[in-house]
Amino acid sequence: MTQRQFKLPDVGEGLTEGEILQWMVAVGDTVTVNQPLCEVETAKAAVELPSPWAGTVVELLHEAGTMVDVGAPIITIDTGGAGGGGTGGAAPAAEPVDEGAAAGEEPAAGLIGGAAPGGRTAVLVGYGPRTTEARRRPRRSGAAAAARATALPGADYGSGGTDRPSLPSDDGPPLLATAPDMRSKPVRHGGLEVGRQAEAAARREDAAPGRGSAPGRRGPRPLAKPPVRKYAKDLGVDLTTVSGTGTDGCITRADVDAAVAARSDGSAAAQAPVAATAGEQRIPVKGVRKATAAAMVASAFTAPHVTEFLAVDVTRMMKLRTRLAARPELAGVKVSPLLFVAKAVLLAARRHPVVNSSWDEAAQEIVVHGQVNLGIAAATPRGLIVPNIKDAGRLTLAELAGALAELTETSRAGRTAPEDMAGGTLTITNVGVFGVDTGTPILNPGESAILAFGAVREMPWVHKGTVRPRQVTQLALSFDHRIVDGELGSRFLADVGAMLHDPGAALAF
Amino acid sequence: MTALPETTEMVDPVPGADAPHLPQRSQLVQLLTPEGERVEHPDYALEISDEELRDLYRDLVLVRRWDVEATALQRQGELGIWASLLGQEAAQVGAGRAMAASDMAFPTYREHGVAWTRGVDPLHVISLFRGVDNGGWDPVATGFNLYTVVIGAQTLHATGYAMGLQRDGAENATLAFLGDGATSQGEVNEAMIWAASFSAPVVFFCQNNQYAISVPLERQSRVPLYQRAAGFGFPGVRVDGNDVLAVLAVTRQALQAAREGQGPTFIEAFTYRMGAHTTSDDPTRYRLASELEEWKLRDPIARLKAHLSRQDKADAAFFDAVEREADELAERIRSGTVDMPDPDPASMFDTVYAEQTPWLAAQRDEFVAYRASFEEAGE
Numbered sequence: 039m040t041q042r043q044f045k046l047p048d049v050g051e052g053l054t055e056g057e058i059l060q061w062m063v064a065v066g067d068t069v070t071v072n073q074p075l076c077e078v079e080t081a082k083a084a085v086e087l088p089s090p091w092a093g094t095v096v097e098l099l100h101e102a103g104t105m106v107d108v109g110a111p112i113i114t115i116d117t118g119g120a121g122g123g124g125t126g127g128a129a130p131a132a133e134p135v136d137e138g139a140a141a142g143e144e145p146a147a148g149l150i151g152g153a154a155p156g157g158r159t160a161v162l163v164g165y166g167p168r169t170t171e172a173r174r175r176p177r178r179s180g181a182a183a184a185a186r187a188t189a190l191p192g193a194d195y196g197s198g199g200t201d202r203p204s205l206p207s208d209d210g211p212p213l214l215a216t217a218p219d220m221r222s223k224p225v226r227h228g229g230l231e232v233g234r235q236a237e238a239a240a241r242r243e244d245a246a247p248g249r250g251s252a253p254g255r256r257g258p259r260p261l262a263k264p265p266v267r268k269y270a271k272d273l274g275v276d277l278t279t280v281s282g283t284g285t286d287g288c289i290t291r292a293d294v295d296a297a298v299a300a301r302s303d304g305s306a307a308a309q310a311p312v313a314a315t316a317g318e319q320r321i322p323v324k325g326v327r328k329a330t331a332a333a334m335v336a337s338a339f340t341a342p343h344v345t346e347f348l349a350v351d352v353t354r355m356m357k358l359r360t361r362l363a364a365r366p367e368l369a370g371v372k373v374s375p376l377l378f379v380a381k382a383v384l385l386a387a388r389r390h391p392v393v394n395s396s397w398d399e400a401a402q403e404i405v406v407h408g409q410v411n412l413g414i415a416a417a418t419p420r421g422l423i424v425p426n427i428k429d430a431g432r433l434t435l436a437e438l439a440g441a442l443a444e445l446t447e448t449s450r451a452g453r454t455a456p457e458d459m460a461g462g463t464l465t466i467t468n469v470g471v472f473g474v475d476t477g478t479p480i481l482n483p484g485e486s487a488i489l490a491f492g493a494v495r496e497m498p499w500v501h502k503g504t505v506r507p508r509q510v511t512q513l514a515l516s517f518d519h520r521i522v523d524g525e526l527g528s529r530f531l532a533d534v535g536a537m538l539h540d541p542g543a544a545l546a547f
Numbered sequence: 548m549t550a551l552p553e554t555t556e557m558v559d560p561v562p563g564a565d566a567p568h569l570p571q572r573s574q575l576v577q578l579l580t581p582e583g584e585r586v587e588h589p590d591y592a593l594e595i596s597d598e599e600l601r602d603l604y605r606d607l608v609l610v611r612r613w614d615v616e617a618t619a620l621q622r623q624g625e626l627g628i629w630a631s632l633l634g635q636e637a638a639q640v641g642a643g644r645a646m647a648a649s650d651m652a653f654p655t656y657r658e659h660g661v662a663w664t665r666g667v668d669p670l671h672v673i674s675l676f677r678g679v680d681n682g683g684w685d686p687v688a689t690g691f692n693l694y695t696v697v698i699g700a701q702t703l704h705a706t707g708y709a710m711g712l713q714r715d716g717a718e719n720a721t722l723a724f725l726g727d728g729a730t731s732q733g734e735v736n737e738a739m740i741w742a743a744s745f746s747a748p749v750v751f752f753c754q755n756n757q758y759a760i761s762v763p764l765e766r767q768s769r770v771p772l773y774q775r776a777a778g779f780g781f782p783g784v785r786v787d788g789n790d791v792l793a794v795l796a797v798t799r800q801a802l803q804a805a806r807e808g809q810g811p812t813f814i815e816a817f818t819y820r821m822g823a824h825t826t827s828d829d830p831t832r833y834r835l836a837s838e839l840e841e842w843k844l845r846d847p848i849a850r851l852k853a854h855l856s857r858q859d860k861a862d863a864a865f866f867d868a869v870e871r872e873a874d875e876l877a878e879r880i881r882s883g884t885v886d887m888p889d890p891d892p893a894s895m896f897d898t899v900y901a902e903q904t905p906w907l908a909a910q911r912d913e914f915v916a917y918r919a920s921f922e923e924a925g926e
Binding site for chain 2 (some may be wrong): 044045046047048049050051071072083085086087088089090175176177178244265291526
């Protein structure tokens with residue numbers, strides 16, 4: 039004689055209780071497998087519960103109309119002798135339904151149709167919350183905790199939950215969010231359109247070899263799975279230089295490791311003096327740094343640079359700055375020396391439009407731009423970027439000041455959008471903020487002129503025949519000698535200097 | 548050809564409106580009437596032997612029995628959930644038997660009948676619903692992809708797979724299963740656009756069982772579903788989904804067209820879900836009993852049985868044998884289910900990716916160490 043208790047299952051998903059609407063069997067009835075025993079109404083549906091066994095009804099444990107918790111026994115059925123039931127001879131269902139039986143069994147073995155595991159009636163699903171008391175299982179001390187600690191250094195799932203395991207063997211650079219590779223993959227702001235522009239730019243670069251092209255972006259995209267791509271990116275490995283050994287030439291993690299090893303070997307051989315310093319740090323060339331490097335190399339070796347210098351007494355400009363700052367039109371904006379320089383450059387460019395132009399190698403034409411998209415080189419935590427103010431020539435002084443402030447703020451916050459960096463025509467680099475006098479700036483690729491604005495210092499200066507302390511700055515203009523001759527460059531620089539020396543001269547422009 | 552009664556025809560897509568500009572009666576392909584009478588269709592001739600007919604009948608009965616048993620097992624707490632196919636056996640068996648061995652099926656989570664025709668062990672499907680694995684069968688060996696629970700996502704998989712076949716130069720086709728509710732999903736529309744653009748060798752097999760869980764089809768579509776195919780630029784056919792012969796003929800032809808490079812076809816198998824959406828659902832809350840009774844008269848098994856016995860293509864001994872086989876199958880499913888061992892908890896990390904990743908391996912090791920840290924370690 040084997041008596042079994044049928045427990046109220048979770049007939050929906052996540053139900054906790056059900057009401058027995060009616061019993062369809064009585065004590066003493068003979069039941070067969072799947073014969074309806076009772077009707078139960080839950081929060082989701084009213085359903086009939088079929089009998090899991092054949093046998094005789096011994097006891098109905100709850101009357102109709104009772105609310106019963108999921109997992110609680112509702113009926114006892116005598117399934118007769120051994121093998122009398124329909125469920126393949128599992129042990130009584132009233133037995134606790136968990137903990138440790140089937141120990142040591144591989145999950146695959148006997149997954150289906152195998153012998154009933156001894157003493158085990160646990161079901162994985164269907165009975166909802168367990169009715170046995172929930173108690174904490176005792177933990178092992180010492181060794182186990184240590185084992186856990188060594189299992190995954192740096193990971194602690196118990197707290198936070200945002201921690202991610204670091205790669206066990208990864209002593210490379212930390213996993214930083216990298217800036218988008220602007221030249222090959224504009225990823226933010228503008229989506230498809232930006233992507234199209236990038237593709238068009240790449241095509242133009244292809245048509246004009248050697249001009250502003252990022253190296254290594256030729257041919258089809260190499261095959262590699264996303265985690266491997268990230269791994270390579272983190273290690274600064276250009277996948278186009280790696281040959282894959284995986285299926286269909288797919289680049290594997292091992293291939294990337296091999297590329298890193300080869301690179302180390304190669305650089306050690308080629309640049310032996312560099313490789314041996316104590317405490318050296320290797321910074322992968324990527325993101326903005328990589329883009330900057332490519333752009334600078336392309337620019338320096340494409341456009342023949344000429345740089346001219348001019349020292350200017352800007353004392354009057356500095357005085358005017360104080361007066362202008364008090365004007366209501368300029369309330370709330372920063373009237374900086376850079377603002378005057380920007381205004382002077384814009385006015386001078388109007389007089390000398392060819393300075394604001396580009397060299398179209400493919401078409402063998404000089405493109406004189408109809409508007410000035412004024413680039414301002416900005417040092418950001420991610421590196422040098424050159425966002426520009428579109429059609430800056432149409433802006434009033436106050437608008438220009440506002441645009442400069444916004445541009446600076448955006449770039450410092452690292453939020454400069456790709457389109458803000460595209461399409462520049464003329465650039466100012468404000469090296470003076472770093473306390474230096476001047477430099478020889480390299481052209482932003484595709485542009486013809488760039489003006490470096492040095493520090494404004496009080497210096498001995500011949501003023502009206504006597505040596506006086508005056509506020510003096512240095513201007514340096516680099517220009518593309520293919521487009522801008524010495525004369526034009528000189529006139530442009532002289533005009534800018536004249537306006538900074540005597541802002542009133544701007545009235546003549 | 549016997550048309551379906553007006554009451555269930557979708558002739559009034561806009562509730563309360565006449566919609567005179569829309570077709571009032573669809574062209575329903577039928578080869579076997581609900582009364583079991585064999586009829587011919589000009590476009591879909593079907594040569595079929597008596598033995599094949601009997602095999603189809605056997606398929607239908609066994610699949611239904613499996614489904615009934617699984618539903619009972621869920622009610623007994625042995626399965627977490629079950630999606631019943633009751634009433635849709637003919638649509639699934641007909642579609643499944645139309646496939647060649649080398650074709651690939653991309654099922655939803657209700658294609659138990661198709662699984663049966665692909666040789667998938669019912670217990671391998673049951674284990675998914677019991678929650679011990681994510682589907683125990685080999686999709687490559689069976690030509691039957693794992694169940695997709697995300698509504699409509701498998702149509703994209705099927706289309707992509709078909710485009711792969713195209714590029715391999717393989718002369719196979721894929722059969723993408725979907726329900727009427729899935730046609731409202733973006734993925735399904737994307738899949739059809741891609742399939743049309745590339746003439747991919749894929750057949751979209753939509754079982755219109757009239758309800759997207761509780762939402763009736765007329766709330767989702769202003770036109771009969773098969774007519775949507777025209778908008779994508781490939782043929783759409785409506786077939787009596789409770790007529791296994793018509794489904795077989797239509798699907799066979801569509802798959803053959805796909806293999807021959809003629810591009811996709813949309814098949815709307817017009818059928819009815821006799822049971823609940825899943826075991827968590829109560830259909831009496833949103834549909835009328837009279838509707839159910841009406842569809843019972845078009846039962847897919849009853850009409851084939853009527854045809855077989857009236858035409859003396861099968862005798863009582865045959866029907867009894869099939870019943871016995873069904874009983875044995877039910878018992879095998881029942882005992883196999885309750886005896887299924889729980890999986891090793893650490894195994895959940897093993898099949899996330901085809902190749903183990905360092906991160907997951909680290910997580911698995913940590914999890915194993917965590918479990919081992921208890922005094923009464925389980926495994």
